[in-house]
Amino acid sequence: MIQILIGSLVLSVLHALIPSHWLPFIAISKTERWPLGRTLTVTALAGLAHTLSTTLLGMIVGLAGYEISESYHELAETVIPAVLLMLGLYYLMQHFRHAHAHTHVEPRDMAGRSYGALLLSLCLAMFLSPCIEINAFFLSAGAIGWQALTLVAVIYNVVTLAGMLCMVTLGVYGLQRVNAHWFEHHEHLITGLTLIGLAVLNLFLEH
Numbered sequence: 001m002i003q004i005l006i007g008s009l010v011l012s013v014l015h016a017l018i019p020s021h022w023l024p025f026i027a028i029s030k031t032e033r034w035p036l037g038r039t040l041t042v043t044a045l046a047g048l049a050h051t052l053s054t055t056l057l058g059m060i061v062g063l064a065g066y067e068i069s070e071s072y073h074e075l076a077e078t079v080i081p082a083v084l085l086m087l088g089l090y091y092l093m094q095h096f097r098h099a100h101a102h103t104h105v106e107p108r109d110m111a112g113r114s115y116g117a118l119l120l121s122l123c124l125a126m127f128l129s130p131c132i133e134i135n136a137f138f139l140s141a142g143a144i145g146w147q148a149l150t151l152v153a154v155i156y157n158v159v160t161l162a163g164m165l166c167m168v169t170l171g172v173y174g175l176q177r178v179n180a181h182w183f184e185h186h187e188h189l190i191t192g193l194t195l196i197g198l199a200v201l202n203l204f205l206e207h
Helices: 002-017 023-032 036-067 069-096 115-127 135-144 146-172 181-185 187-206
Strands: none
Touching: 002 135, 002 146, 002 187, 023 036, 023 115, 023 146, 036 115, 036 135, 036 146, 069 135, 069 187, 135 146
């Protein structure tokens, strides 16, 4: 149980800190000259759409874990680390191929739209871009039961939304002056290494 909560927390923090989850909102707010309140409102609604779709997908995955709950120890010792490891290797491969995924919002595509159209477009873009990394922990939590599954969902939603709002607030007050290109360029590397580290952690805690 502890490795599930730790893994969910780590991935949720990483998820919120990735520039593609907050930098576009800062860029759009600057272009549209939005006050901080409106920027945070848009970020919260779009972020909620994003975490909602990820949670819905995670609950479906969690049901699969629930169906094989009698094999939880085998699941925790072999399947979950293997899934995390494969995801980690996938992101490392994407990094070395110089592919840029996880770009939920492209600010240039939003230029010239009304506030309502912007809000709808941002929410739709985020809803249709669920993050799959957390699903390994939804699967593992589902094998334990609904309480664990709910905890993972709460951790993911609260930490991700809070992190996005914090980063946007900091960005509005000057963090955008820091060149985030390095983080964007190495997003897959960071994610991949984190997932591999969590796979190792999961094995260590289970043994």
